[in-house]
Amino acid sequence: MKQSARLWILILSVFAAITCYAMGLSSGMVIFIGLGIFFEVLFWGVFIVKKSPSYS
DSSP: OHHHHHHHHHHHHHHHHHHHHHHHHHHOOHHHHHHHHHHHHHHHHHOOOOOOOOOO
16 A cells, blocks of 8 residues: 555544544434544554565
């Protein structure tokens, strides 16, 4: 994955997670808190996962 695409995914997932957490906590809707958790997991998954070397 290109570095720029990876960076955009990281930025957008953090922004989406924070937005969903804020909406869920202010309105008490569990769906937004669940979406926040999803986007946070997406962020950490993209941030931590490294490209595995291919053995030919």
